[in-house]
Amino acid sequence: MSHFGMPSFDYLGEQIQTVLSEPSTPHGLARALRHVAKEIELHRYHHATERAWPDGRIDQKPTKIQIGGGTHRVDGFFNIDAVPPADLLWDVREGIPLHDETVQLIFSEHFLEHIDYPRSVKNYVREAHRVLRPGGQIITGVPDATFALSQYPGPLDPGDEMVERWYAKRSCRPDINTRLDLVNLVFRDQDDDPKYTPHLWAYDYEKLVQLFTEAGFATVEPWTFDPKIANGKRRWGSVYVVASK
Ligand SMILES: C[S@@+](CC[C@H](N)C(=O)[O-])C[C@H]1O[C@@H](n2cnc3c(N)ncnc32)[C@H](O)[C@@H]1O
Known part of the structure; x- marks a missing residue:
């Protein structure tokens, strides 16, 4: 039991696995429980980091960060992702755990569509604006609707x-x-695949410009695909923008 007197998330996770292993569990219930099990897994990683940095800010001050990079590493970039491998395991729906105006460049591709719109998406864009230095930039790529x-x-x-x-x-x-x-x-995409977080919103150029403009970015422009940073397999069918603070 947790200190709130509620069942702990680990206990809940075990109960869900037991229910999911029952062949008689109806499809609709199993589907919903798989989503909860996935959230519990993400929370376990996030919570471990949060315990180390209880005020929600880590000591390091990386100047170049990648968000949701998965296995795609970029030289010189500090990787923040909800699951391994990453330099920091953190659920970005809870904010970006970096200090104000310390980052020069944020890179993220095929990540934004995996978090819920509007709550987490708009919060993420506001957080990106907060951690960027004046003149700092955020490059964002998504599947092009x-x-x-x-x-x-x-x-x-x-x-x-x-x-x-x-x-x-x-x-x-x-x-x-x-x-x-x-x-x-x-x-x-991947709505019912327990290994992945599904797509939750679709984006086009206009929507990306609107999001970053609303959060206070001074300019938002198309970004020319650079394979030194971006994942080569994303070149085709994606839209990228670069927003400057
Ligand atoms: C489709 S993968 C893209 C990986 C890589 N950017 C690429 O283009 O190959 C989406 C990535 O976003 C991460 N992600 C999804 N939701 C997240 C969240 N709430 N916080 C941090 N990372 C998240 C996933 O763990 C995954 O690594």
């Missing part, structure tokens, strides 16, 4: 480039039957 929507309506060719590049090796391939299925994947 305009790109997916521009091909709809229309038939789905058997050799569709988006299917080949993004989904050919994945288990969802047999269920991509129409162009609308591709649009759906941009909006809610």
